[in-house]
Amino acid sequence: MFIHPVILGAGKTIFSDSAKILPLKLMSSTSFSTGVVHLRYQKR
Structure with a gap:
């Protein structure tokens, strides 16, 4: 998973x-x- 930071507003919900x-x-x-x-991540 790649996370792109958002300073203001909202990002897309996945x-x-x-x-x-x-x-x-x-x-x-x-x-x-x-x-x-x-x-x-890995499933526990």
Whole structure:
């Protein structure tokens, strides 16, 4: 998943309000100079 920071306003929602919540564990994260953060998750 790549996250692009939003300073003002709102970003697009990628999950519906009824989306099932899955237990996830953060495996790694990488920050780029552009402000984008790459997060790698694994199901628990």
